[in-house]
Amino acid sequence: MVVGEFTESADVLIIGGGPGGYVAAIRAAELGQSVVLVERDAIGGVCLNVGCIPSKALISVADQAHQAHLWAERGVMYQGLSLDVDRIQAFRQQTVDRLTQGVRTLLEGHQVRVIEGEARFLGPHLVRVVSTYESQKIQFEKAIIATGSRPRALAGLPFDGVRVVSSTEALAFSEVPEHLVVVGGGYIGLELGTAWRKLGSQVTILEATPHLLPGFDRELVRPIERRLAQLGVRVMTNARVETARSTDDNVVLTVTRNDGSEVLEADRVLVTVGRVPNTDGLGLSEAGITLDGGGFIPVNERMATKVPHLYAIGDVTPGPMLAHKASHQGLVAAEAIAGLASAFDVTAIPSVIFTDPEIASVGLTADEAKSQGYDPVVGRFPLAANGRALTLQETDGQAVVIADRETGLLLGFHWVGSQASSVIAEGTLALEMGATLEDLALTVHAHPTLSEAWMEAAMVALDRPVHVLRRPRS
Amino acid sequence: MVVGEFTESADVLIIGGGPGGYVAAIRAAELGQSVVLVERDAIGGVCLNVGCIPSKALISVADQAHQAHLWAERGVMYQGLSLDVDRIQAFRQQTVDRLTQGVRTLLEGHQVRVIEGEARFLGPHLVRVVSTYESQKIQFEKAIIATGSRPRALAGLPFDGVRVVSSTEALAFSEVPEHLVVVGGGYIGLELGTAWRKLGSQVTILEATPHLLPGFDRELVRPIERRLAQLGVRVMTNARVETARSTDDNVVLTVTRNDGSEVLEADRVLVTVGRVPNTDGLGLSEAGITLDGGGFIPVNERMATKVPHLYAIGDVTPGPMLAHKASHQGLVAAEAIAGLASAFDVTAIPSVIFTDPEIASVGLTADEAKSQGYDPVVGRFPLAANGRALTLQETDGQAVVIADRETGLLLGFHWVGSQASSVIAEGTLALEMGATLEDLALTVHAHPTLSEAWMEAAMVALDRPVHVLRRPRS
Amino acid sequence: RPHSSSATGRRALATPAVRKLARDLGVDIQGIRGSGPNGRVMAEDVRQAATARTPAAPPAA
Numbered sequence A, B: 001m002v003v004g005e006f007t008e009s010a011d012v013l014i015i016g017g018g019p020g021g022y023v024a025a026i027r028a029a030e031l032g033q034s035v036v037l038v039e040r041d042a043i044g045g046v047c048l049n050v051g052c053i054p055s056k057a058l059i060s061v062a063d064q065a066h067q068a069h070l071w072a073e074r075g076v077m078y079q080g081l082s083l084d085v086d087r088i089q090a091f092r093q094q095t096v097d098r099l100t101q102g103v104r105t106l107l108e109g110h111q112v113r114v115i116e117g118e119a120r121f122l123g124p125h126l127v128r129v130v131s132t133y134e135s136q137k138i139q140f141e142k143a144i145i146a147t148g149s150r151p152r153a154l155a156g157l158p159f160d161g162v163r164v165v166s167s168t169e170a171l172a173f174s175e176v177p178e179h180l181v182v183v184g185g186g187y188i189g190l191e192l193g194t195a196w197r198k199l200g201s202q203v204t205i206l207e208a209t210p211h212l213l214p215g216f217d218r219e220l221v222r223p224i225e226r227r228l229a230q231l232g233v234r235v236m237t238n239a240r241v242e243t244a245r246s247t248d249d250n251v252v253l254t255v256t257r258n259d260g261s262e263v264l265e266a267d268r269v270l271v272t273v274g275r276v277p278n279t280d281g282l283g284l285s286e287a288g289i290t291l292d293g294g295g296f297i298p299v300n301e302r303m304a305t306k307v308p309h310l311y312a313i314g315d316v317t318p319g320p321m322l323a324h325k326a327s328h329q330g331l332v333a334a335e336a337i338a339g340l341a342s343a344f345d346v347t348a349i350p351s352v353i354f355t356d357p358e359i360a361s362v363g364l365t366a367d368e369a370k371s372q373g374y375d376p377v378v379g380r381f382p383l384a385a386n387g388r389a390l391t392l393q394e395t396d397g398q399a400v401v402i403a404d405r406e407t408g409l410l411l412g413f414h415w416v417g418s419q420a421s422s423v424i425a426e427g428t429l430a431l432e433m434g435a436t437l438e439d440l441a442l443t444v445h446a447h448p449t450l451s452e453a454w455m456e457a458a459m460v461a462l463d464r465p466v467h468v469l470r471r472p473r474s
Numbered sequence C: 001r002p003h004s005s006s007a008t009g010r011r012a013l014a015t016p017a018v019r020k021l022a023r024d025l026g027v028d029i030q031g032i033r034g035s036g037p038n039g040r041v042m043a044e045d046v047r048q049a050a051t052a053r054t055p056a057a058p059p060a061a
């Protein structure tokens, strides 16, 4: 029971300051709403503080350390390489601080009131916000729930924050682990496992299914499997942690595979087996909201829940858990609240994985296209035949375009290789614009650039390849 | 006079095996023509042998050497960094060899007959090809002239191949110059000057006009000027070489500027003051072709010259001297010859400069848009506010989009900053597809990626910025 | 419309594939009034222009 509570009011209350919530706040304020944003932890959410940004900062440093080995044979040689983990971590933190400070400045500039504390619904138009020192109520016309997600824990291997950790701690290790075991071969496990391997750790990745990156096209994943092998990362698929026991300096894991079991000793265990939406402990039932079977909040294309004045965006809603999905939904929700006709109505959401090499994908795979009733034609172009890739010494990978055979309508773009994150945008725009193979093939692509591979892949699909030999059609 | 000459014949004769000629040869063969390709020097032309490819290979190595210094403060510390110029040059040559070998394999696979030698027209349907050992005549139905261009010499500073050199020799220096003077502040001079500076040479760049990269938007060039200054490259604008005298180990240059003159001593002088088309010495008048004032071959949109069965493509035709222009024209010429309805009918040709940072540009600048009668709206987004740029520590630069205020039609994309070469493709596709600011703003861009800056720039132009504060409209 | 292609002699607004279609069907795209947004010439506009221009062609079937 809290005494002397103060009650604020706002047109729009936003709960959660991640890439969903803070973008919604900026847009709502731009549209003239009075906005209160409640954040219990750090502005910027998972993405800016312990997700997208710090992981990519760590990966950049790790890449640099690794590049050093590769370039010796090309004439850039050094006698010794040493890593200063304190400086690496300071760089990661600076990057985070610069961006989160930027977001705070934007929120101030838009007169968004930011309140620190944990929000919980008391009713459909009222929340209580509790922080360490105080508590207050906020009354609102409309609200946007943008509380994001948290790492899923494994029953037999609970997080202890030191030896058995989530991505949050694995981004901030103050020393390079001796042996890091990554439980879960999804994108977060691969990104962080690769980074720490490049910084010197022995790394083992355990994946319960038969393949790394389940759900991704096998052919796209192959260059990553090759690179992991070259790096000396041990990958164990069909592997399950049976028992785990922590000693003073180690965790001892018993891992079973098809063919038997094995004991692994690790000084750090990173568990990345998915994320769960933060929809518990929010008092959603007081607000009248019911969750779907996965704990997500069902929304319509204007991001409204069943309770018309309550909206939800980002990781708490069904669909891919991606920052750019959260932000785009944030814009839609803010505009819908302000009375604009906006809707979440996109042809495709790209996804990027910052492994080595990177993978990016947007739209349909050939199989998905088939199951949607298309007769897909596939054009592939290897980066080994791309001049820019050669000059960068990044020839492992390929560009793949998927189109409808009859109309040439582009359906999907997939890239494994250098700078996937940068080249995928052309694919997303092509899908949104309803471009065809001819459109892509007839668009002049600068030479020598990686994106030429999209154009060449389109020419392969059109059966008029230039830089690869024509193959008998299937 | 040559005795016992042999005469071959072909449907299509192509003179010059650069990115124009070899691409035309592949496409013509694909379309069922019998093709002879004559090349006097090396298959792949300037671009693959002494242009695009080796320059970018050298730039990659130089960047790597330079990065090594930058990353120390982020915790990746190298001891005893040294450069092995032999290995660097071997890497450059390997890259070239791999690509030119690939092109030779493609030509073989398409049954293109490649003849070594120099071609010269004897008449509208006949050339003589002279090589070191032999000479022959080739009779043809149609021909494509793709003889490219060569470095322009400066009257007072003739190439001597050792001290006063063109880009060809400057790519292949067997030692890092002590002091490299670059005459000409165009893209080739800047690319190579920056690379050799990063490899340790003292570098001075002389530019006769008031600005580096004449013709480019000043605001795009500024980050490059800043970087050159940081690197310790001396840039002298409004500077002209008055006299030059070679000694045994040096060239002594007298350089005049507005305010007086100065003497520079250099062990190497790279002259890059433009390129001239290879249209002399070809016997073009025997073929009935007349040149324009600049020495270029006028062509129509099907790449045909005034003589209907003779086509010309690439650097010998008016317009930008770029490899991708040459290749696209090569496809058009080959298809036109085979009776297809193809035409060189593109909305925009992108151009990329591999300076530090890179610049890429496609479509109109604001000034050009104005002079074409548009009321342009400009959206700028700084890379310092882009998360991916921060994690790469490449925050200098910006994305600029130009659109028609009334309709939102996108007119131009300009980028200075990291990976300009990769992100520009989205801009070219947008222009070709007739996309608008709304199309770009509503296309979900993956986070964290550099291309998000295009989307943010579009939102700035639409006056609903997210990651920068709104500015009072001008 | 002050910015339509015919008024200023600017290029017709159409995608590369539609411009190719016009060439393949032998239609001058500059002369077509586009039905798409911003006066954009769509594939259908080109096909219609091609049919309209060849009334002499015998009707199919």
Ligand SMILES: Cc1cc2nc3c(=O)[nH]c(=O)nc-3n(C[C@H](O)[C@H](O)[C@H](O)COP(=O)(O)OP(=O)(O)OC[C@H]3O[C@@H](n4cnc5c(N)ncnc54)[C@H](O)[C@@H]3O)c2cc1C
Binding pocket: A015, A016, A017, A018, A019, A020, A021, A038, A039, A040, A041, A042, A043, A044, A045, A046, A047, A048, A050, A051, A052, A053, A055, A117, A118, A119, A120, A146, A147, A148, A149, A167, A188, A278, A281, A282, A313, A314, A315, A316, A321, A322, A323, A324, A325, A326, A352, B446, B447, B448
């Ligand atoms: C290691 C890692 C790497 C990732 N990399 C990428 C990537 O490269 N690209 C990508 O697109 N995605 C990436 N993601 C996923 C991305 O971080 C999420 O999709 C994104 O953060 C979701 O945004 P959101 O706004 O929905 O929620 P969040 O970012 O999770 O933000 C929710 C916020 O709400 C606050 N909150 C929760 N409950 C309450 C409450 N009751 N009261 C007040 N505040 C509350 C939380 O403290 C949090 O700050 C990564 C994730 C991880 C863990």
Ligand SMILES: Cc1cc2nc3c(=O)[nH]c(=O)nc-3n(C[C@H](O)[C@H](O)[C@H](O)COP(=O)(O)OP(=O)(O)OC[C@H]3O[C@@H](n4cnc5c(N)ncnc54)[C@H](O)[C@@H]3O)c2cc1C
Binding pocket: A447, A448, B015, B016, B017, B018, B019, B020, B021, B038, B039, B040, B041, B042, B043, B044, B045, B046, B047, B048, B050, B051, B052, B053, B055, B117, B118, B119, B120, B146, B147, B148, B149, B167, B188, B278, B281, B282, B313, B314, B315, B316, B321, B322, B323, B324, B325, B326
């Ligand atoms: C250092 C440098 C860097 C460059 N970087 C880039 C870049 O990054 N991107 C870009 O787009 N462009 C770049 N260029 C420009 C690019 O190289 C040219 O635009 C391109 O090579 C033109 O192609 P082409 O086929 O017209 O002619 P070329 O590549 O010049 O090929 C012409 C060929 O014809 C042969 N030839 C000439 N006369 C005869 C004859 N009489 N008989 C037989 N053969 C003959 C020549 O030997 C040559 O091989 C660069 C140029 C230089 C010098």
